[in-house]
Amino acid sequence: MGDRAVSAADWLDEADSASPWHEASVVVAGLGRSGFAAADALLERHAKVLLVDDSDSEENQDKAKLLGILGAEARIGPGSSATLPEDTDLVVTSPGWRPVWPLLAQAAERGIPIWGETELAWRFMHPDKVVPWLAVTGTNGKTTTTQMLESMLAAAGLKVACVGNIGRPVLEAINDEVDYDVFAVELSSFQLHWSPSLRLHSAAVLNLHDDHLEWYAHADEPAAAYAADKARIYHQVTHSCVYNVADPATEAMVEKADVVEGARAIGFTLGVPGPSMLGVVDDLLVDRAFIAQRQSSAIPLAGVADVVPNAPHNIENALAAAALARSFGVPATAIAEGLRNLHLGGHRIETVATHQGITWVDDSKATNPHAANSSLRAFEQVVWVAGGQAKGVTFDELVTTHAQRLRGAVLLGIDRDLIATALARHAPDVPVIVIDSSDTGAMAQAVAAAGSLAQAGDTVLLAPGCASKDMWSGYDARGDDFAAAVHELIGAQD
Template sequence: MSKVGTRVLVAGAGVSGSSAAEALLAEGATVIVTDASEERLAELAGPRMRGAELLPGLTEPPSDTDLVVTSPGWRPDSPLLTAAAAAGIEVISEIELAWRLDRASGRPARWLAVTGTNGKTTTVGMLESVLRAAGMDAVACGNVGLPAVDAVRAGHRVLAVELSSFQLHWSNTFAPETGVILNLAEDHLDWHGSLQAYGAAKGKVYGGNSVSVYNGDDPASRELVNEHSVARRVGITLREPEAGQLGVRDEELLDRAFGPDGVPASAEAAPVSLATVADVRQVGEHNLANALAACALARSCGVAATACAEGLRDFAPGEHRSVVVARSGGIVYVDDSKATNPHAASAALGAHRDVVWIAGGLLKGAEVDELVRQHAHRLRAAVLIGTDQEPIAEALRRHAPDVPVVGIPPRREAAMSEAVRLANDHATSGTAVVLAPAAASMDMYTDYAHRGREFAAAVRAVQAEPAEYPRG
């Protein structure tokens, strides 16, 4: 990808930045790494980064820089990236770097790409499990934890790649074999500036596809595939599938898009049974949609139907995604701290009939009115935490005026413990106490995982009986 002597500036010393820098050094590039945190830069010092120059706080690239590789957290309007653009220096993501390294390897992998506002991590996990059930050398990577650069350098043959809008924004030649946009709702508008720009970034997942998968039940997904894809299109739906779709009928996941070896099925062909609804162990219709998307991507590269059922049964979800942390007195306590926006919170709430809702944090400009209107009938009470409580409280007053609402002052010590105690006071047998914040966590916690751990600890403190964690 790079020539010996090429000078590359890596913006960000986190997981993706350090992997990018290491890969570039192996390619013979001259590498500079910058980060606002001197401590984070210092953690990179060592044999792996021998030869890299570590410079804290750069606001413009050195004059002889050929390329900038940026981490997802760096906004397009940050001084360093603005200065790079003004100087005519190309800026790319770690994903784009991985793609170029892979293409230049002479033995490129198959890339199956997943993006959307919600469900990405679950879908790539399901996809990895299905691909492995089919005997493929597959790995989940990208925004899911393992940097794509590391997956490429390890030589994996099939990559199940989770992609954020930030990563796609800086990806210029990226063209996966198959891609899907699961859904689109307001999120990260503070980074992208508008829903249109956010959608345009997501739409890059359809560039160069052989097969483009879309969610037929999500209007934005349908619109984006029409705007950005010229490939064969395969839909997923929670209804009975039409020709060219995967869907659900009589508790079965059915395929009317692919025949043997991933070839297109004729409109007259009988549907292929992929799995039962019971094989998808994650709660909620949104997880059925995630399973259908994973199967569609896997089937596009020839995976047999039997591997879909096996892979879905074997899949174990990540933490803080609709995980039951305890049951006591007929009350179930559910950690969905990963629901960091209203769209994700809607899926979490929709999985239960009677809910005491713990919500709040940083809304990042997202609207919650429709979320509350849609789920008002299932709310027994709401306990609000974090900075942006008032928009949620206002929506509850409008759409659920009879629902008790309690707010806990932001940043109060042991706020989550108080929230769980109050929620428990409103719950009764048959109720789900659901942490689905609809907001980011950084006002009070290190990240959503920290918030979820605090919730689980608070639940234990009200003497709930531990539940057995589900295998999948």
């Protein structure tokens, strides 16, 4: 591989921003937002950068052209990622690329390091722009909890950036002309898989349920591989490992974690908290962890009413965010203020309309069965709108749990029959309407069908339990179509 590649291999294991990146040949796999940020940061440090993406979309072409002006080489279009160049020292991959992807498999076989943008950001933050990370992962609730955390930190007067899987690459924040006090970081299992060096101030795993099993299909036990990546977030935590008391798998992760001596295990619960926990007492969120008298008392942080919506799973999110914020020294008053100041993005148990006694709710963000479970348990009588890309999971447990509250179900999307089969098996008396259309009018058909099943007092709930990209560009577009169809239906009824 030549003298240059050998010398890069000598220092990559311990690489940071001050390393001789001009010696390194780096392949950036994927030209999404994180890939663009990674390529830009590497070029700034004079690395030799090759961009690889099998999609030659107009957006990718524009990004490749811009990065080409800065010195990158680009290979985009079908088949571009089939072969890893011989002189490659490092691959920086998009989180969505699976380990079995030929380019990544070749890198692994040749012993070439594979990092994600998150790992690169952690490295490039050192040695002179180090910012503490408070990080959140879990099957569901990551984005909401990270936004809650950001709002609490800001209410305490701290300069905070909300980054990671939430949409903004960490590298972008590192390059801001702002001296941040702290980062609120959402991390997916994919990002954690490609980030071996993270050493976080505090971290939380909100919950663990089967999801993204298609990404882990290469593993002997996909669910175990998914869980192992989630558990990585606790590795070498310096202050607090936050876990869900109601989810023993998260506590087991903490027990097995290799943390810095002195790091604490902090639980959160919807019940009365024990010592070193946050919980709920008399409609108050309380802290029995970050006070000197935790063996005998607790202090109030906020009211349950400050959590909007105050569905049980969202109160859990608030408690997890509060635990992370308190681990960073945020005062109790800022917890309540942060919750009250919070304005979450749409499509999270969002009431679209109430008409003729029927409430229409958009929870398009519920992209797996566990998220749909959290949504369904918030309502008494539900006409359930569900379906999409199931990602290798099943719906039997979800249907069994909520069969008694289902007034009916309307199913659409590529894996609609999987849910229909679960309903037939475990809730045979529930009326089911299947929408076979996959065009842009499918959601309007689904909403009309749901309206035909709903009665006064019911909630029509879009909680798909599935990803959206079989029919939409994302869960937000799916939710927008649902809301538009609801308003059109209501308008026609008036």
